[in-house]
Amino acid sequence: MYQYDQYDQSMVDARVEEFRDQVKRRLAGQMTEDQFKPLRLMNGLYLQLHAYMLRVAVPYGTLSSRQMRMLGHIARKYDRGYGHFTTRQNLQFNWIKLEDAPDILAELATVEMHAIQTSGNCIRNISSDQFAGAAADEVTDPRPWAELLRQWSTFHPEFTYLPRKFKIAVIAAAEDRAAMRLHDIGIELLRKDGVLGAKIFVGGGMGRTPMISHEIRDFVTADELLSYLEACLRVYNRYGRRDNIYKARIKILLHELGPDEYRRQVEEEFAKVKTLGIDPPVAELERISAFFAPPAFETGLSDVVDRSDPDFAVWLDQNVKPHKQPGYAIVNISLKPVGGIPGDASADQIDVMADLGERYSFDELRVTHAQNIVLPHVRKADLYAVWQTLTEAGLAEANLDLISDIIACPGLDYCSLANARSIPLAQKIAERFKDLDRQRDLGELKLKISGCINACGHHHAGHIGILGVDKKGKENYQLSLGGSGAEDVSLAKITGPGFDEDGVVDAIERVTDRFVQVREPGERFLDTYRRVGFETFKEAIYG
Amino acid sequence: MADLAGDTDNLLRFRDDEAHDEPAITLDSFLNGQTNAGAVRLEAGDDARALLPSLEQLALVEVSFPSFRDGRGYSAARILREAGYAGELRAAGDVLVDQIPHMRRCGFDSFAPEAPVDSETLKRSLDRYDHHYQRAADAATPIWKLRHG
Numbered sequence: 001m002y003q004y005d006q007y008d009q010s011m012v013d014a015r016v017e018e019f020r021d022q023v024k025r026r027l028a029g030q031m032t033e034d035q036f037k038p039l040r041l042m043n044g045l046y047l048q049l050h051a052y053m054l055r056v057a058v059p060y061g062t063l064s065s066r067q068m069r070m071l072g073h074i075a076r077k078y079d080r081g082y083g084h085f086t087t088r089q090n091l092q093f094n095w096i097k098l099e100d101a102p103d104i105l106a107e108l109a110t111v112e113m114h115a116i117q118t119s120g121n122c123i124r125n126i127s128s129d130q131f132a133g134a135a136a137d138e139v140t141d142p143r144p145w146a147e148l149l150r151q152w153s154t155f156h157p158e159f160t161y162l163p164r165k166f167k168i169a170v171i172a173a174a175e176d177r178a179a180m181r182l183h184d185i186g187i188e189l190l191r192k193d194g195v196l197g198a199k200i201f202v203g204g205g206m207g208r209t210p211m212i213s214h215e216i217r218d219f220v221t222a223d224e225l226l227s228y229l230e231a232c233l234r235v236y237n238r239y240g241r242r243d244n245i246y247k248a249r250i251k252i253l254l255h256e257l258g259p260d261e262y263r264r265q266v267e268e269e270f271a272k273v274k275t276l277g278i279d280p281p282v283a284e285l286e287r288i289s290a291f292f293a294p295p296a297f298e299t300g301l302s303d304v305v306d307r308s309d310p311d312f313a314v315w316l317d318q319n320v321k322p323h324k325q326p327g328y329a330i331v332n333i334s335l336k337p338v339g340g341i342p343g344d345a346s347a348d349q350i351d352v353m354a355d356l357g358e359r360y361s362f363d364e365l366r367v368t369h370a371q372n373i374v375l376p377h378v379r380k381a382d383l384y385a386v387w388q389t390l391t392e393a394g395l396a397e398a399n400l401d402l403i404s405d406i407i408a409c410p411g412l413d414y415c416s417l418a419n420a421r422s423i424p425l426a427q428k429i430a431e432r433f434k435d436l437d438r439q440r441d442l443g444e445l446k447l448k449i450s451g452c453i454n455a456c457g458h459h460h461a462g463h464i465g466i467l468g469v470d471k472k473g474k475e476n477y478q479l480s481l482g483g484s485g486a487e488d489v490s491l492a493k494i495t496g497p498g499f500d501e502d503g504v505v506d507a508i509e510r511v512t513d514r515f516v517q518v519r520e521p522g523e524r525f526l527d528t529y530r531r532v533g534f535e536t537f538k539e540a541i542y543g
Numbered sequence: 544m545a546d547l548a549g550d551t552d553n554l555l556r557f558r559d560d561e562a563h564d565e566p567a568i569t570l571d572s573f574l575n576g577q578t579n580a581g582a583v584r585l586e587a588g589d590d591a592r593a594l595l596p597s598l599e600q601l602a603l604v605e606v607s608f609p610s611f612r613d614g615r616g617y618s619a620a621r622i623l624r625e626a627g628y629a630g631e632l633r634a635a636g637d638v639l640v641d642q643i644p645h646m647r648r649c650g651f652d653s654f655a656p657e658a659p660v661d662s663e664t665l666k667r668s669l670d671r672y673d674h675h676y677q678r679a680a681d682a683a684t685p686i687w688k689l690r691h692g
């Protein structure tokens with residue numbers, strides 16, 4: 001994985017001192033909270049209901065074991081002994097003191113980590129495919145490109161006060177594991193006439209007006225990519241709406257201008273920008289790529305795995321995915337045990353995962369947008385040992401992509417914007433469906449919960465999506481069906497009147513019961529839904 | 544003139560020439576009549592490109608920041624510098640000390656902040672970063688260039 005050189009290191013070190021200085025001025029009353037807010041936000045520090053929350057960047061979701069251990073250390077020393085992995089492949093600490101924040105950043109900097117631009121109206125952490133470098137279906141490893149973008153977007157002088165936050169995803173495989181089409185800019189790497197380049201999608205997003213992005217350019221080569229992105233961002237910075245926070249994302253600009261007019265403006269800007277010499281030479285991408293060279297895989301390993309332990313076999317079938325290298329596999333660690341908080345891990349669990357990464361996965365771990373952890377390169381011969389260790393640590397839930405592998409935002413338990421709680425609802429649903437045989441019979445079913453219209457829990461992209469709303473002072477939940485954040489991207493449709501907490505769990509069960517009645521062999525829930533249509537399920541829910 | 548943030552009490556300049564004392568006129572007046580003016584003020588929503596045919600004659604362009612959150616002026620500045628504008632480029636209005644380093648990189652070389660800026664804090668923040676990742680409108684050599692020559 002990428003390693004800092006002296007320039008990268010001095011950048012994060014200077015940032016720590018800058019933030020220390022800003023916190024000092026704030027505490028001394030030299031800045032108002034209003035003036036301090038955008039500064040702390042650009043360091044990932046939010047004021048929540050009960051305390052400060054610090055969001056640490058995990059660029060494109062890749063971590064070394066040393067970095068993972070540091071997260072555990074911070075959880076112990078400065079928080080309440082746990083951390084929360086997020087849908088942006090980052091990690092949040094929910095109980096931070098403002099005075100401690102500079103010290104935490106200083107500790108992070110010792111392991112080449114930071115919290116830069118994990119919030120604020122700037123370019124956020126670049127997200128990517130959690131199976132990068134391991135997936136059989138990738139054209140190239142997307143992470144060098146993501147790292148190039150990380151550096152370019154870090155303290156970008158022109159794009160730090162955008163109309164609204166800005167999210168970029170990079171993928172390089174046919175299967176979209178990063179919800180690329182629901183990003184402000186989505187980049188798909190592909191080969192055209194033997195040359196690697198990027199297809200650019202703009203204007204996707206969730207929030208209160210969910211939209212799927214438009215293809216704006218079919219191909220940009222590496223040596224012009226940054227110019228092209230600067231052009232995309234500049235048009236947005238100049239013309240994106242600033243009068244209404246709910247209309248400020250780039251998707252609204254695309255919607256109002258139309259993709260053709262937006263494209264025309266970008267091309268006009270691009271024609272000028274690309275002459276300015278802002279693109280690094282291809283040697284820079286090559287330099288970065290060298291850090292992502294495949295690890296020293298052993299060859300001639302057997303692909304046979306002993307399945308005689310039935311619990312292990314279930315986990316193997318559900319949580320382990322094929323690797324491009326014979327004899328290896330991708331291990332998914334579910335952070336969704338029944339009764340737990342989706343995405344949470346204790347400091348001890350974080351350490352266990354760090355150790356496993358070091359011992360069995362070439363010192364690498366990944367965070368997924370579904371709030372799980374991946375050990376990307378595990379020898380098949382080691383799978384049983386890995387599973388045993390995970391089992392002891394309470395990390396061997398065999399529910400990847402099943403109904404209890406729920407994405408849930410922090411909701412009313414933490415978030416000051418929430419209308420309703422997400423976590424207790426996720427727990428109730430997981431409890432209702434806790435029989436693993438039943439879950440596996442239902443198959444892939446992506447359930448996503450947001451505690452308010454901001455959609456941090458990606459409910460628009462859920463096969464089943466749930467949105468918390470406020471109904472005359474009471475928590476109420478709207479159910480929607482048919483969304484997908486994958487390559488078959490679609491937005492979920494609201495079924496009808498909402499429910500209280502127990503009501504929505506019952507309604508979900510009516511949906512899954514109907515699915516079991518009408519499905520054809522081999523169909524996932526989403527396939528059946530698309531085949532039989534919305535009304536069948538609506539009728540099942542409301543009678 | 545309270546409505547113009549051209550209030551120069553807090554003026555900070557990073558240029559050696561004399562400050563231009565002719566008051567800046569609006570883009571509208573400039574385009575529709577006062578075409579000889581040497582100083583123009585751009586509101587946040589104005590199109591900086593409208594000035595490109597006249598850059599030679601301009602000694603001062605003032606860009607308004609109605610709120611520190613409104614980042615349109617950063618693009619306006621870069622557009623002017625990229626087109627070769629060499630005169631004074633002033634950021635006026637709700638300009639905060641922590642924003643000045645980025646503004647410098649976008650090509651601003653003069654600042655008229657509404658509230659006074661502490662000079663010690665400003666000096667610290669301008670000196671803070673030795674290098675930058677991107678090429679921008681300032682003279683800084685981007686890190687990729689340092690890496691590859």
Ligand code: SF4
Binds near residue numbers: 409411412415450454
């Ligand atoms: S969706 Fe709403 S409630 Fe949930 S984290 Fe986002 S803002 Fe908070």
